[in-house]
Amino acid sequence: MDMLLELDHISKIYGELHAVDDLNLTVPQGEWLAIVGSSGSGKTTLMNMIGCMDTPSKGSVKLEGRKLEDLNAGQLADVRKNMIGLVFQKFYLVPHLTAVENVMVAQYYHSVVDEKQALEALDRVGLKDRAHHLPSQLSGGEQQRVCIARALINDPKLILADEPTGNLDEKNEKIVLDLFRQLHEQGTTIIVVTHDALVASCAEREIMLNHGVLVGEKWNDENARKAYEAAGGRPASTGAQVEGAQTGETAIGFADPTKAAKTGGEEVTE
């Protein structure tokens, strides 16, 4: 199994604050990973570093074997548009462009604009009939689906979603999770940042951060774990010497993200 993403002792430090502290993580192609943790645990910072929108203070990020710290701003932008699809909690649609135009913007910066393909992407997320509506005329769920269609349009290898259901009701949350499920089945690697236990439980694997430190890891899909380990994949770990940190080769399990963040994890029994 090829590793799409490799984080090697990465840290993001703002003055005295370690937003992400010495994290090691490998993500194979096609995996659905959830990064969980409470607010301020460093989830979004980690996602930004993976998504080439921020650079780590220490350590190295490799995407398909390419070290991101060796790339300049232009090359990082190229990696972003060619390999990564971004889904935001606040959607970030361009307010004066219609749904289909918002999807086409991603094509515009990637390669060539193709309206038919953009409409197909909207069709895929069930919004073909809303293609020519402005974001202000769409519901939150519809806007998030446009955002997902935009993320999908360039066939990225990795979809990074930051709290994708944070602003949605249950019905729309289910629609979005179904879409992720479909993408996962098609082999797209998905990394979802969330503090929602339900959303996290849909992923094959979850890692938990607390104040920037890795404090737990668990697999929701045993087959995926076995396949990962068979391919030489190792559990995530941190070099941070903090109480409760997952520092060794043994994954520390957790039952509920919020509870685990507060009380620490439980030893996973083999």
Add this chain to the structure above:
Amino acid sequence: MTNTGMFFRMLFSAVFRRRSRAMMAVVASLVGAATLFCLAMICIAVPQQMNEEMRAYGANLIVTPTSSTTSGDKAGIDSAMVEHTTEMVAAKGSEKHATYRYENVRVNAAPYVMAGVDAKQVKNLNHHWVIDGSWPSDGKVLIGRDIADAIGLKVGSRITIGYRASDNASTSTANGSGNTTSSAPSVGSSRGGNAGGVSRRESDDSRSNEAAEGSAVAGQAGSANAETGGASEGSASTADGTTDTQQSQSSSGQPTQDGRVSSDIMDTSGTEFRVAGIVDTGGSEDSIIYATNADVNKLTGVTRGVDVIEYSAGASDLNALVTSINDMTSMHVKAQQVTKITASDTRIITMLQTLFWIVSLVVLVLTLVGVGTTISSIVSQRRNEIGLRKALGASSSAIGVEFYVESAMYGLIGGLLGTAIGYGLAQWLCVAVFERSIGFNWGLGVASVLLAAIVAVVASIPPVHRATRIDPAVVLREE
């Protein structure tokens, strides 16, 4: 759809689907362009208008015959030369002119200066003349206020004007010239002399040499010259003048009675005219009788050229015009500036222009600040959009081009509307103040639209630059 098509689709969406924001930017540019264009039009129009207005306050250039022409006879400047000189003046700018033929005449035996004029020309040139009654016409004369008061004439009164060839004898030239030089100021101040306002104006301007020369030339040309006129008038007070005149008369072989030089001092014969009007200028014109050229020809029995051409010339460089006329020696005329008029014209117009340009500069700076702040605020509100575009893989330069073109569109639309409104304002102002319309200055119009676009683009550079150099993650995290 091509990427270029998408570029314009995004551009038009940004402009036409964000109408309120776009409107703010367009209005900012519009106000700036309208104010600047209006001021610039007025900056150009007002000095031109003032120049024309100033031209109505008399001549700024006079042309007299050179001595070589006039020493032998009293031909003056013939009509062909008047036309030729006028063409030279007209070639350098707008012009208005009037010609004067001066003769010494007698009213009730007292000597006066009479000027043969074309009433329309004089009226057109001297808007400041206050006329009680009407301008001269055939058989009717316009007399100066001083004469009217001295003789007790009113509009409609009859006046008998006599002409003596001896009063206008050219042989007195040599003596007269000398006399003129010294007496020009007194002639000028008391009667204006036969060079009309010329010697007066120049004397006032303390340019006595030129004044004397001018008077002398005029005097020679008309032979009714200032010295004779002045001397005649001064005969009651100036012995020298009288002597000169009498000497010249005797030397020219005047008839004698009983072995003495004939004195026609009591001779009151002449031609009867009606007083059409009385002119009051407060200057030398108040001591002159104005008649039509035809009447003067009839009275004197001689048809000849004019002694003085007065020009109100719109030429920007009057000195060059004077030089070019004087260099043409074959024309046998001499041009001089009326320094008092030209200097005050230039000073007032320069002051006005400076004032307007300073005001324009202040407005330009205020406009830059206003438009700049508005556009800058509009772009700043789109930081998230800029961050998103970067997150989607856009390069900073690509985002810059999109936003700069959009700002330029705001500037162009605002500039076009503003220039049109500015022209309307300038037009309204000119009609209200100067009672005349102004033509559209296309060069200024294009400059105004381009300036509005450039200001809008320049104003958007700092916020776009700030937004594009920040990591998209930072921009997207805000809100």
